Amino acid sequence: MAGNWKMNLDHLQAASTLQKLAWTLQDAKHDAASVEVVVLPPFTDLRTVQTLVDGDRLELSYGAQDVSPHDSGAHTGDVSAPMLARLGCRYVVVGHSERRDDHGEGDELVAAKAAAALRHGVTPIVCVGEALDVRQAGRQVEHVLAQLDGSLAGLDASAVAGLVVAYEPVWAIGTGEVATPADAQEVCGAIRARLRETHGDAAADGVRVLYGGSVxxxxxxxxxxxxxxxxxxxxxxxxxxADFAAIVRYQHHHGGR
Ligand SMILES: O=C[C@H](O)COP(=O)(O)O
Known part of the structure; x- marks a missing residue:
């Protein structure tokens, strides 16, 4: 269960939010081995998050929301995968729809970012998803699979087995509009089936597929x-x-699987 804070919470707010999350999960005796909890704060919060997680031995993972495809050099404003690895980031989001839309990121760049993360031991959370017009035309599966193929280009089966893929229908992000469980399953199932075809069983069974959008x-x-x-x-x-902890502990609150 990953919480993408987007451009919210400065480093002071990050500290109090993280502590409240950790206490709430501890009080509920959350078993981190069964459901991994990840926060994805802005870059400026990461050192604070690292200090808290290490110092208090919190059973939380964290990561960044973006990464440069380059390891170092003249790339003003960018942050590299080695820098994230040094900060203890286990994950990094690549290809979020807000970056694809706001910054014109395409699949080729997303694939290069995923490869950069993997080179330095950081697990990419590769985001894919269709806009409303694509869904209305009934082309969501073909659209998402094309994005998936492009965004994972060049990755071998063992890399794919360790990946996280997030399906986020753009029309359901921040809108209160949730895809129905059947909508989510249609595309998440198609993602896994495609990875089985392109990268084999171990990749398809190892990859973790997340749903995102007004959860x-x-x-x-x-x-x-x-x-x-x-x-x-x-x-x-x-x-x-409190809400994020309730989401993490959905089985206990709502009797899920
Ligand atoms: O990365 C997270 C998603 O974009 C979902 O955002 P949301 O839960 O605010 O709809």
């Missing part, structure tokens, strides 16, 4: 009950530690 404590259990949804990428609701 809340009240709707998470239904989407998690689908076969090919392994977790959630949560935006808005991850800013509230």
């Amino acid at each position: 809340k404590p009240s709707n998470v259990a239904a989407v998690m009950a689908e076969d090919d949804v392994d977790g959630a990428l949560v935006g808005g609701a991850s800013l509230d530690p």
Whole structure:
């Protein structure tokens, strides 16, 4: 269960949010071995998050929201995978729709970012998803699979087995509009089936497929009950530690699988 804070919470707010999240999960005796909890704060928060997680031995993972395809050099404003690795980032989001839309990122760049992360032991969370017009035309599966092929270009089966892929229908992000569990399953199932074809069984069975888009404590259990949804990428609701903890513990709150 990953919480993408997007451009919210400065480093002071990050510290209090993380502590509240950790205490809430500890109080509930959350078993981190069964459901991994990940926060994805802005770059400026990462050192603070690292210090807290290490100092207090919190059972939380963290990562960044973007990474440069380059390892170092004249790339003003960018942050490299070696820098993230040094900060203890286990994950990095690549190809989020907000970056694809706001910064014109295409599949080729997303694939280069994923490769950069993997070179330095950071697991990419590769985001794919269709806009409303594509869904209305009924072309969501072909659209997402083309994005997936492009965004994973050049990765071998063992790299894919360790990956996280997040399916986020763009029309469901931050809108309160949730895809139905069947909508999520259709595309998440197609993603896994495609990876089975292109990279084999070990890759398809190892990859973790997340659903993202207006996930809340009240709707998470239904989407998690689908076969090919392994977790959630949560935006808005991850800013509230009580809500995010309830999402992480969906089985206990809502009797999911
Ligand atoms: O990365 C997270 C997603 O974009 C979902 O955001 P949301 O939960 O605010 O809809």
